[in-house]
Amino acid sequence: MMLDSKVPSGPIADKWTKHKNTINVVGPANKRNIDIIVVGTGLAGGSASASLAEMGYNVKAFCYQDSPRRAHSIAAQGGINAAKNYQNDGDSIYRLFYDTVKGGDYRAREANVYRLAEVSVNIIDQCVAQGVPFARDYGGLLDNRSFGGVLVSRTFYARGQTGQQLLLGAYSAMNRQIAKGKIKMYNRHEMVELVKVDGKARGIISRNLVTGEIERHSAHAVVIASGGYGNVFFLSTNAMGSNVTASWKIHKNGAFFANPCYTQIHPTCVPRSGEHQSKLTLMSESLRNDGRIWVPKNQEDAELVRQKKLKPTDISEEDRDYYLERRYPAFGNLVPRDVASRAAKERCDAGFGVNSTGEAVYLDFSSAIERYGKEKALILGISNPSSQKIIELGEAVVSQKYGNLFQMYEQIVAENPYQTPMMIYPAVHYTMGGVWVDYNLMTTIPGCYCIGEANFSDHGANRLGASALMQGLADGYFVLPYTIGDYLSHDIRTGPISTDSKEFSKAEERVKETLDKMLNIKGEKTVDYFHKKLGKIMWEYAGMARNKEGLDYAIQEIKNIRKEFWTNVKIPGSQNEMNKELEKAGRVADFLELGELFAKDALERTESAGGHFREESQTPEGEALRNDTDFAFTSAWEYIGEPSDAILHKEHLEFNDIELKQRSYK
């Protein structure tokens, strides 16, 4: 099968407009007769459900949480990018497009990224109209801040809760449609299988998580918006319930899975404290605007710090190594995430890490506190302020900017970050890879769409800060609602889809068989045992640095864990009730398959690109070395049985509007 990205012809700046003008649309009277299933209610799924319902389609939306408002988009802290150029720093659609493609290490599809940059401005307008309380300055206009990997301030934010505010915006739009009956909401429901009729996606099988009931739902199109698969690492910044199940089920039904190895390891997370840890907490990247990252210059100091015999504040300025500023003078602490994470790992591996685990670096605000304190003293007209006064004033400014983050840190670590530098370490945060989609966001299954983090489309091999929210909302508000019409215009005479067909019965049977099988293993180990074991392998051999040997080992090891899971997992309770262990088991079973494909993908891509770092492919200075001659393509995997037997399809990436060159942030 040939991959057709369906990118329209013509100059890049005109592609989207031209495409919208020429694709088919469904008339208002016909929209009323068309059903669409949306799985997931985060920024992508929520905004898509609301927009589709507003247009007149009948939407059935599904989420595993108790309310659509709780999808994990809610946890995004930092902000959302848009090429508004409100700060007059020369921002433009092209510059956002360029930054995103470069930030993604030239592994994204140009036309998609340009469209993303183009609609970014509409997103901010739309959200403000919905009542999203973005941060404003004293003139009442919207405020911006800057994020890693760019040289302009284009990030809109709502204190440290941008994700929550944007999601509540989409949720409120959904509520309006739920009240009108245009969206039928299925809370506490999980999609467990896709149903295809005549090769087209025509419905799903879901499990009611309260009663355990297996339900059939039909529609003319199915939209997957179920987020990323970072939880394959067990420890990540994802929510506990975040999973790959919906994406994986459509993959097994024929949707190609693209670039599974592209994972973002976020540099600023609270370090691990022990074995009991169930998840990792992200500290917004915005902290890198003011915090300086360092480790001790001398290994002996680092050793003493690890043993708690030396305090970081007692290490003098000349004995500190501000390694990001040293290595990347142009971007300094604001290099992209993949670069910052790798640099932290490099220092810790070399024995300079702090924290008892040796896996942490400092993020220090003392110079920012001093700088802001002096500024504030000047504004207040205090001449010759004492150093104590400066610190007091400076802390107040820092608290205003990052207060809630500092508080969060203190709650977790029980240390005051104003007085002693924060400790941070990289953690799995986002997956750039995902279900392969064409320009219309349709997967390789006709009628099955995939949007938001669940698809692979816009971030290439590395995502820049504040771009995930942008992509989720762009897909849901401004792209999918148009492109889906092109497909559905052929369905106006189809009429309602029956759930009594043999395709539905078979899908339901498959689901019930799997559940029975799992419950009847009655082994000895809990679901979490397998999940943790998988996570350790993934982190060790497919994490921040990868090599052939490790990946070969990982593939073999994951196969073994999977085998053990299917013979020795212990799931208490039954099918016909709320059974949290059974829910987890279903998700972990899918992770155990995805993990293998993930490692396989990482193995095949022998170049380094963005978040994917192959130790065999680096520059003499230890920077990621891309290989554009052999790897300027997207890997799209077709499922045929064993995950690692998947067939590779290549979508070649063409760069007509951006010169392909080695990334440099020096």
Next chain:
Amino acid sequence: MDLILKVWRQKDSKAKGKIETYQISGISEHSSFLEMMDVLNDKLIEDGKEPVAFDHDCREGICGMCSMYINGQAHGPSRGTTTCQLHMRSFDDGDTIYIEPWRSKSLPVIKDLVVDRSAFDRIQQAGGFISVNTSGNTQDANAIPIPKDDADKAFDAAACIGCAACVATCKNSSAMLFVAAKVSQYSYLPQGEVEAKDRVVNMVEQMDKEGFGNCTNTGACEVECPKGISLEYIARMNREYVKATLVKEK
């Protein structure tokens, strides 16, 4: 740490529940409360018993899913935190800890510590939105400047995570703080002003329909709210509601 846990167990919404006692040991004081619950569940599964069902998701204090009444307080003894942000260092070795679900007729127990909060969704569906369709052509985001103070107040209200600790802690099971936060977020913004009257009337009507109790201004909600939402918003809603009912023709 060694602890004695008294946990509410209830098979399903119809069953009558009761407190069960469990002993647990070797808990790290650095672990979170929910990680302690994970350890308990692992132990229960190993012992061939059914694990305790509880809601949780983001485990970083923002999704609003976790909902435990711990030692007589919503989200436990720490202020300004959700259950997932509560750490075991807030307890002492040997403590006895009571763990119960939210209790309100309008938030019925589904199983063990899991409750049904769909009443909150229905209240929002009654008017918790601004009626604007998705379009690439709404006016520019900076077309209407909003005074910083108003924008900040709107944000403070919007910080609500919908966890329902306010209802759980209120001796009257009143949902006023939740509803007031939602109403106020929009009424502070010019975009929300247009529908303000209908919104407040409809949302309060739905709140009453759901069977929540009447507010008697004890202020417990404000104290226990993990996001520190102020009673000020309740007063604001009272004001707006009375004004709206007086002015509205229907």
Next chain:
Amino acid sequence: MELSSIIRKFIMALSGLFLIIFLITHLVINSLTLASSKDLFNEAAHFMATNPIIYAMQYVLALGFIIHIGMGIKLTIQNKRARSQEYVYNRMSKNTDLSSRSMIVSGGLVIVFLALHLRDYFYQMKFVGLPEGTTDYDLVVNLFTNPYYTAVYVIAFIVLGVHLNHGFKSAFQSMGANHKKYNPLIKIVSTAYSIVIALGFSTIAIFHFINQSSIL
């Protein structure tokens, strides 16, 4: 038509504030008994009894009481129903003060006291009539010869003070008056008011008790 919860609160607040004003008037008139001459109080009592506006206000006052009490009971029943199952372990003292939690209890005690009080005075003045040669003043003062009676009254006044301490500021909140700048003021006035009422009435009772007892 069923009133909404906010309107119910509003009515509670309005009737409460009305009673608050009444109490102040009551206190002012009663404090006249502290004067050395009986006439001052008797004249005031006469005025209150004969002025047609005040006469009419009696019915309004009664209505105020009935609404406040009736609504209070209704709210309590509804609120109890809103939590069909109680917590096994609940530490309300961690987040609320006693006066705000116990309004129905303090209110209930005040009703009991009110009944007693109406029997002692209102009933006597209106229906039984004063004994020969005595004045309103004597009726008021004579009651406080009994130490138990005095004690009951003083306790009732303290309970009333507790009730008012929450009631006063709560009424403002219910009617939508909550402002960062003025909240401290409302709080101070509320506390001061409840102390003045509790202390004022108690002082009068104790004053007359001591005055008439043989202790001095």
